Each structure stands twice: as C-alpha cells, then as structure tokens.
Amino acid sequence: MSSLRDATLRKIATIGPRYLPFADVASEAVPLSRLLRLSLFQVTVGMALVLLVGTLNRVMIVELGVPASLVGLMIALPLVFAPFRAFIGYRSDIHKSALGWRRVPYIWKGTMLQFGGFAIMPFALLVLSGYDQAADAAPWIGQGAAALAFLLVGAGVHMVQTVGLALATDLVEVEEQPKVVGLMYVMLLLGMIGSALIFGWILRDYTPGRLVQVVQGAAVVTVALNLVALWKQEPRDRARASRVETQPEFRDAWRLFVKGRTALGLLMVIALGTMGFGMADVLLEPYGGQVLNLSVAMTTQLTAVLAAGGLIGFAIASKVLLDGANPLDVAWFGTLIGVPAFGLIIAAGPLGLAPVFVIGTGLAGLGAGLFGHGTLTATMRSAPRAQVGLALGAWGAVQATAAGIAVALGGVIRDLILRLPGAESFRAEAPYTPVFTLELALLVMALWAIWLVRRKQARLFQTTRYTQPQDGPDPDVVTHDPTPLTRRPTGEEPHDHGRLTAL
Amino acid sequence: MSDDPDKVWPTGLTLKEAEEVHSYLIDGTRVFGAIALLAHVLVAVSTPWLG
Incomplete structure (x- = not known):
C-alpha cells in the first residue's frame, strides 16, 4: 500500500509544470481574458440557482406531483448554509497548504459538493415522487435523499461563489475591481438566462430519463467549467506555507473586521436594499397576469425586461466606478431609481396601464443592477487585503439570506391576504400592493442607511488621513503586491493592512 | 527555495x-x-435490479 503511494507521489512529482494548474508568479496585470475565464464559476452558480429555484421547482410540482409545501421546504434548505459564507471566507483567508494556495482548495471542494448533489438529485427526486417501485419504499428515504441533494448543492454554491469572488478580488488592483464586479454579475445573469432557456428547451417533453440526463449533465458541466475557470489562476505563495504566524479565531477576525469601520453599516444597507429589490421577483409575473391580464408569453418577457435593466445597470455602474465614482453613491442612485420604479408598478394596477408596469419593471432592474454593483464594489474596497474572504463571505451571507427571506416573505404576505375572510371581493391588485409598498419602504430605509454610512465614512476618512503614513508596511502585502503602499489607491476607507498583525 | 533537498524536478514540487x-x-x-x-x-x- 505504502509503496503504491510512494510510486504515485513520485509520478505526480514528475509531471511537467505546464500541465499543473498553477499560475505564474503574481503578475503585474491580469488580462481581461483570464478574468473572463475565472468568471465562468458564476455561470455554474447561475445554472445551479435556475435549476433549483426554477426548473426543478416546476418539474417537482407539475411532472412529479410532489406537494408544493414539501417542494418549498426543499428549495429553502440551501438557505440554511448562507450565514456560513462568512465563516467559509474566513477559513480561506487563513488556509495553509504546502502548495501555497488559499482559494483553490475551497473552490474545488465546493465544486465537488455541487457535483455530488446534482449527481444524486434526479434519483432522489424520483424516489421522492414514488416513481415505479419507490412507492413501496419508506418515505424518509426519498425525503432524506432529496434534502441531502439540495443541501449539498446549496453548500457547494455558497462555497464556490464566496471563495471565487475572494480569488477575483485577490487578483486585481483596487481601481480594477469595478470591472471584475461587473463581469461577475453579468456572467451570473447570463448563466441564469442561458441555462433557463436550455433547460426549458430540453425538458419540453418530460421523461424520467430526461430528468436524469439534464441534472447529471448540469453536474458534469459544473465540474468542467469550474476546472477551466480555476486553471492557472491563483498565484502560489510558498512563503505563506512556511511562515509561522498565529491566526486569529473567527470571533477575533470578525471583531477586527467590524471595528472602527463602516462594515456593519454597509451590511445593513445590503440587507435592506436586497430585500427591497428582491421581494417582488416572483410576484411580478403573477401580478402582470392577474391584474393587468398579460398573456403568459408577455409575463415571461417581463423577466427579460428585468434582466435587461440589470445589465444596463451593471454597465453604467462599471463605467462610472472605473472613472472614479464612489461605489456607495452608485448604490444610492440605484436605490433612488428603485423608489419611483415600484411607484410605477403599484400605480400600473389600478390604472390598468401595461406599458407603465413594463417601464417600472425595467427601472427596478436598472436600480437593482446599480445597487448590487455599488455595494459589492464597496465591500471589496473596504476589505483589508488579508480579510478579503471574510468580507465577501459576510456580503454573500447577508445578500443570500436577505434575498431568500424577501422572496419567502413576499409569497407569504400575498397568500395571507388571499386567505383573509372576504378575499374574493378584493380588487385583483389587493394581494400585491402591500408587498410592493413594503419594498418601497425598505428602499427608503436603505437610502437613509446609505446616507448614514457615507457620513461615517467621511468622518473616518478625516481622522485617519493624518495617521496613515505612520503605519508600518505589512509583510503580507509585500508578497501579494509589489507596488509600494503609497501608490495603491486607498478607496474611501483606509486600507489598514497592519490590522491583522497588530492583533 | 532552491536549497530545499526535497525538491523533485522537473515540476519543482517538493515531496510535501x-x-x-x-x-x-x-x-x-x-x-x-x-x-x-x-x-x-x-x-x-x-427500479430494483437483481430481483
């Protein structure tokens, strides 16, 4: 056994370095083509989201006849892992490996989880629906297997996205970050739209065999795309592997992360804005159909309008941020656009004007695009280089949790109003207007929160400007980044690299 | 790094x-x-196989 192991090790050690997935030494500028390749991991994330929330949602209810409440529960399961994103990001920050990698091992593990979940998912769903002789099996087998499959995929998605974004942030300079954020959002959106179309087209004629092919095909595509995305991306830092330093516990790292900065305020803004923009995502189509009497084909195009608005928002945000705008100002304008957008959507129902509704939807997409881009860029900029994983984990945890809660809450509010006594006599828009109004209120609160954060930022900038030159250079930064500290743009908040070592 | 005795060529990987x-x-x-x-x-x- 051990001789076999030795032989394998020797074999691996003699493979040419050209065929190993290591990047060259940290290069000065990462070309766009390489960033584009890295952003492929967002395509797999988008594919997984569409498959879980869209395609399988429908297949389980319509074709497999699984009770809608059980389907809702299964789809909500991955949300359980969302708060752990902060912890995953922190773990990747302090990860030690002989190869000098921090991000690649986690993205790889996340990919394996996603793959494993998709590999067993179709069979789990077939057993869950009592296909063929599974009807005689104990119900816990199907339920347990389906829950496990959804949990695996969810955990994998959270892991891949968190650490993938951290790797992207590692690779580029601060002034280049808006480009990366735009790229990541666009690829996520393209992945979602593309896979929704492809899955819809392949599953036109549903058969159990087709379901297995589609879901397991998604598993293979996930591994393939993530391998391509990861190849030769992360520079190795062998010095890190041999350096002996005590790493802070998660609690200490977190305290360091929020202390004396606007990190918590920013997370608050993200939570409010994400809920404000996200609550209507699943309600826009039924609203258009039931209140404005749009046809199914037209309501499906609403999603396209929303996505187009988002794409325009990302493009504008990338442009102005690369020109040096403050990311929080971009988020502020996005939220500001969201307020009249939902005003138009609310007004369109009683007025019966479909064009007003479409314009409102497009504006909501535009506002959400600006807001998402602005807040993610702000997160990247405010993170000290040694805590990038933790910062993006916290962003992802808040963003995913808020989005999940918002969608669930929107549905629950509508259903509760529909169940009120005398609901039959209500106007058609009655179940929807309160949800849209709540979104308006959340967006106004987000505007207020952004204003508070901006004020605090200005104050912090005032007080730290004079103390910064005294900070000693951080050895960690030197290995990452050959440019001298003084030449690196500091963003709105001081990049206090010395923080971790000062602990 | 070059004085690492564990280093194996041509990959430049150490045994570790x-x-x-x-x-x-x-x-x-x-x-x-x-x-x-x-x-x-x-x-x-x-769909059981093997009876």
Missing part, C-alpha cells in the same frame, strides 16, 4: 507539495465513490 496534490486526488476519489454508492442505492429503490 506533491503529497498535497495526491491528497486532493484521494479525497476526490472517496467523495466520488460515496456519491456513486448512494446514487446506486436510490436507483435500486425505484
């Missing part, structure tokens, strides 16, 4: 590093095996 690459391979195989086993059990539940 090669061992880490190896551990990814082993872990991957284990996960693969477990997933395949579970998938087979689930298929056997719905």
Whole structure:
C-alpha cells in the first residue's frame, strides 16, 4: 500500500509544470481574458440557482406531483448554509497548504459538493415522487435523499461563489475591481438566462430519463467549467506555507473586521436594499397576469425586461466606478431609481396601464443592477487585503439570506391576504400592493442607511488621513503586491493592512 | 527555495507539495465513490435490479 503511494507521489512529482494548474508568479496585470475565464464559476452558480429555484421547482410540482409545501421546504434548505459564507471566507483567508494556495482548495471542494448533489438529485427526486417501485419504499428515504441533494448543492454554491469572488478580488488592483464586479454579475445573469432557456428547451417533453440526463449533465458541466475557470489562476505563495504566524479565531477576525469601520453599516444597507429589490421577483409575473391580464408569453418577457435593466445597470455602474465614482453613491442612485420604479408598478394596477408596469419593471432592474454593483464594489474596497474572504463571505451571507427571506416573505404576505375572510371581493391588485409598498419602504430605509454610512465614512476618512503614513508596511502585502503602499489607491476607507498583525 | 533537498524536478514540487496534490486526488476519489454508492442505492429503490 505504502509503496503504491510512494510510486504515485513520485509520478505526480514528475509531471511537467505546464500541465499543473498553477499560475505564474503574481503578475503585474491580469488580462481581461483570464478574468473572463475565472468568471465562468458564476455561470455554474447561475445554472445551479435556475435549476433549483426554477426548473426543478416546476418539474417537482407539475411532472412529479410532489406537494408544493414539501417542494418549498426543499428549495429553502440551501438557505440554511448562507450565514456560513462568512465563516467559509474566513477559513480561506487563513488556509495553509504546502502548495501555497488559499482559494483553490475551497473552490474545488465546493465544486465537488455541487457535483455530488446534482449527481444524486434526479434519483432522489424520483424516489421522492414514488416513481415505479419507490412507492413501496419508506418515505424518509426519498425525503432524506432529496434534502441531502439540495443541501449539498446549496453548500457547494455558497462555497464556490464566496471563495471565487475572494480569488477575483485577490487578483486585481483596487481601481480594477469595478470591472471584475461587473463581469461577475453579468456572467451570473447570463448563466441564469442561458441555462433557463436550455433547460426549458430540453425538458419540453418530460421523461424520467430526461430528468436524469439534464441534472447529471448540469453536474458534469459544473465540474468542467469550474476546472477551466480555476486553471492557472491563483498565484502560489510558498512563503505563506512556511511562515509561522498565529491566526486569529473567527470571533477575533470578525471583531477586527467590524471595528472602527463602516462594515456593519454597509451590511445593513445590503440587507435592506436586497430585500427591497428582491421581494417582488416572483410576484411580478403573477401580478402582470392577474391584474393587468398579460398573456403568459408577455409575463415571461417581463423577466427579460428585468434582466435587461440589470445589465444596463451593471454597465453604467462599471463605467462610472472605473472613472472614479464612489461605489456607495452608485448604490444610492440605484436605490433612488428603485423608489419611483415600484411607484410605477403599484400605480400600473389600478390604472390598468401595461406599458407603465413594463417601464417600472425595467427601472427596478436598472436600480437593482446599480445597487448590487455599488455595494459589492464597496465591500471589496473596504476589505483589508488579508480579510478579503471574510468580507465577501459576510456580503454573500447577508445578500443570500436577505434575498431568500424577501422572496419567502413576499409569497407569504400575498397568500395571507388571499386567505383573509372576504378575499374574493378584493380588487385583483389587493394581494400585491402591500408587498410592493413594503419594498418601497425598505428602499427608503436603505437610502437613509446609505446616507448614514457615507457620513461615517467621511468622518473616518478625516481622522485617519493624518495617521496613515505612520503605519508600518505589512509583510503580507509585500508578497501579494509589489507596488509600494503609497501608490495603491486607498478607496474611501483606509486600507489598514497592519490590522491583522497588530492583533 | 532552491536549497530545499526535497525538491523533485522537473515540476519543482517538493515531496510535501506533491503529497498535497495526491491528497486532493484521494479525497476526490472517496467523495466520488460515496456519491456513486448512494446514487446506486436510490436507483435500486425505484427500479430494483437483481430481483
């Protein structure tokens, strides 16, 4: 056994370095083509989201006849892992490996989880629906297997996205970050739209065999795309592997992360804005159909309008941020656009004007695009280089949790109003207007929160400007980044690299 | 790094590093095996083979 192991090790050690997935030494500028390749991991994330929330949602209810409440529960399961994103990001920050990698091992593990979940998912769903002789099996087998499959995929998605974004942030300079954020959002959106179309087209004629092919095909595509995305991306830092330093516990790292900065305020803004923009995502189509009497084909195009608005928002945000705008100002304008957008959507129902509704939807997409881009860029900029994983984990945890809660809450509010006594006599828009109004209120609160954060930022900038030159250079930064500290743009908040070592 | 006696050419990996690459391979195989086993059990539940 051990001789076999030795032989394998020797074999691996003699493979040419050209065929190993290591990047060259940290290069000065990462070309766009390489960033584009890295952003492929967002395509797999988008594919997984569409498959879980869209395609399988429908297949389980319509074709497999699984009770809608059980389907809702299964789809909500991955949300359980969302708060752990902060912890995953922190773990990747302090990860030690002989190869000098921090991000690649986690993205790889996340990919394996996603793959494993998709590999067993179709069979789990077939057993869950009592296909063929599974009807005689104990119900816990199907339920347990389906829950496990959804949990695996969810955990994998959270892991891949968190650490993938951290790797992207590692690779580029601060002034280049808006480009990366735009790229990541666009690829996520393209992945979602593309896979929704492809899955819809392949599953036109549903058969159990087709379901297995589609879901397991998604598993293979996930591994393939993530391998391509990861190849030769992360520079190795062998010095890190041999350096002996005590790493802070998660609690200490977190305290360091929020202390004396606007990190918590920013997370608050993200939570409010994400809920404000996200609550209507699943309600826009039924609203258009039931209140404005749009046809199914037209309501499906609403999603396209929303996505187009988002794409325009990302493009504008990338442009102005690369020109040096403050990311929080971009988020502020996005939220500001969201307020009249939902005003138009609310007004369109009683007025019966479909064009007003479409314009409102497009504006909501535009506002959400600006807001998402602005807040993610702000997160990247405010993170000290040694805590990038933790910062993006916290962003992802808040963003995913808020989005999940918002969608669930929107549905629950509508259903509760529909169940009120005398609901039959209500106007058609009655179940929807309160949800849209709540979104308006959340967006106004987000505007207020952004204003508070901006004020605090200005104050912090005032007080730290004079103390910064005294900070000693951080050895960690030197290995990452050959440019001298003084030449690196500091963003709105001081990049206090010395923080971790000062602990 | 060049004075590391463990270093094996032509990859420039040390034995420790090669061992880490190896551990990814082993872990991957284990996960693969477990997933395949579970998938087979689930298929056997719905459409049993071997009578």
